[in-house]
Amino acid sequence: MLRRLAASGRALLAAPAAAAAQPIVAARGVRAVAAATSGKPVLPSQVHPLPDQLFRSIELEYRGHDPAVLKSYTQFLEQVCTNLSVTRGSVATLPYVRWVQPLLRSKFVHKKYKLHYETRTHITRFTIHDVTGSTASTFLEYIERNIPEGVAMRVEYEELLPLPDTITASAYWK
Structure with a gap:
């Protein structure tokens, strides 16, 4: 290339x-x-002038092993919403996901003696409402650059689109 x-x-x-x-x-x-x-x-x-996108809601789901880090990041997101004048929705702390792995204490013998390793993944869901495309891209870029270590994020959004011309110009609407 x-x-x-x-x-x-x-x-x-x-x-x-x-x-x-x-x-x-x-x-x-x-x-x-x-x-x-x-x-x-x-x-x-x-x-090609395109109109700006409109999002009804953007839902952020972030996961981590330390609930204190997620709480601090939630406070950071609330402060960013205040500074950018973004309408903040709900903040939900979901039940954690528990993963248990039983392993032998030794490498290959003594099956009777086992250890249980456990990880807990804490999940928080944060929602913002009624955002334009440029504000959403600025918001998402800023919060993704400042995400703490060990925290994963998933973003879901609902975009508002106009009706297609085939529906708006049909005979049913006249």
Whole structure:
């Protein structure tokens, strides 16, 4: 893939007149080419303007072995919601998941003597409501960069979409 980008960059640099006729989209692979041409680069949002996404709710589920760390991270999330003016929903602490593994005390003999190793995974669910796409991406990037060690996160969201044209323009609605 790197060779193909380099080859296409050389081809555009070799023929600047042909490249100047087309609008240049500012992307990761062609930034040097855009600076070499005389035309002004066109941003992808200017080429295809898309409306911002709307999310009804974003549900964060994070898991860890230390409940004190999860409680501290919940307080951090509440502070981030306050600072970004995001509508915070419910915070639910779910029952922990217990995993027990019985193992022999010695390597290969004395089956009568066993040890039980146990891990507990604590789960917390945090919900935010009515968020735009840009706010959601900023929020998620910030909280994922500041997640503590040993904590896993899963994100679920409900996106609001307009009805398709086939439904809105049908004969049933006239």
